[in-house]
Amino acid sequence: MELPKLNLHIHSKFSDGRNSISQIVLTALKKGLDYICITDHFTNSWKDDIIPNLNSLNKIEMYLEEIDHFQKYLLEEERQMALFKGIEIDLSSTEKFILNSISPAKFDIILFEYLESIEGISFMKKIINYWKRNIKNSKAFPLIGLAHFDPSFFAINGMNILIDFLTENKIFFEFNSSYPQFYSQKYRSFFDQLKERNILVSIGCDSHHISTLKDIEEVYDRIKFYELESNLLNLIQILDKKRI
Numbered sequence: 001m002e003l004p005k006l007n008l009h010i011h012s013k014f015s016d017g018r019n020s021i022s023q024i025v026l027t028a029l030k031k032g033l034d035y036i037c038i039t040d041h042f043t044n045s046w047k048d049d050i051i052p053n054l055n056s057l058n059k060i061e062m063y064l065e066e067i068d069h070f071q072k073y074l075l076e077e078e079r080q081m082a083l084f085k086g087i088e089i090d091l092s093s094t095e096k097f098i099l100n101s102i103s104p105a106k107f108d109i110i111l112f113e114y115l116e117s118i119e120g121i122s123f124m125k126k127i128i129n130y131w132k133r134n135i136k137n138s139k140a141f142p143l144i145g146l147a148h149f150d151p152s153f154f155a156i157n158g159m160n161i162l163i164d165f166l167t168e169n170k171i172f173f174e175f176n177s178s179y180p181q182f183y184s185q186k187y188r189s190f191f192d193q194l195k196e197r198n199i200l201v202s203i204g205c206d207s208h209h210i211s212t213l214k215d216i217e218e219v220y221d222r223i224k225f226y227e228l229e230s231n232l233l234n235l236i237q238i239l240d241k242k243r244i
């Protein structure tokens, strides 16, 4: 069976990507992708001084409007490709800044980057629980995922806590083609648990340039190797409910 082609981790000029959303959408169409998500950076850590990112309400609003414009364009042109609104939150941002800046219902996908400890899980839980309390309509709740997650941080300690956390909150693991070391065979037991617990998996390239929008071939091989096709299809099913 041919799996749909996804790239759910793309950066535009709204953060440190080289291309406009328009260039990304038109190139993704040409390359024959089925699902894409723009996921520009969000941070108020020290990285805020170095990486351009969605660090103000005004900028977030402009960003969402721009994606919205292209979602309507795809609809009007009757194109099959689905475009989603995403954001990538740096976990070293402050809780207050995240809660004050991000309205989760406005996004389809929210990625968290740099989950590296049990404390990081507690931090994410606080944010997710706050969002859940404030979104009454569960359909409006975004998909939450771990960007370029490195399983080695939990290999010795905390793997069960991590797996329970992912299961309970329906958080996906991202196969990120820019970081193949994170889906190396040495983490086989982690991937076996993803399969066993039906944890969602996603695909992203962390594209900062349109030339890498479809660098996904190897990821599909790896998903098949770990027998995680149905985990990916479950994610696609959720995406299909979110597409406009």
Ligand SMILES: [Zn+2]
Binding pocket: 009, 011, 088, 147, 206
């Ligand atoms: Zn990224």
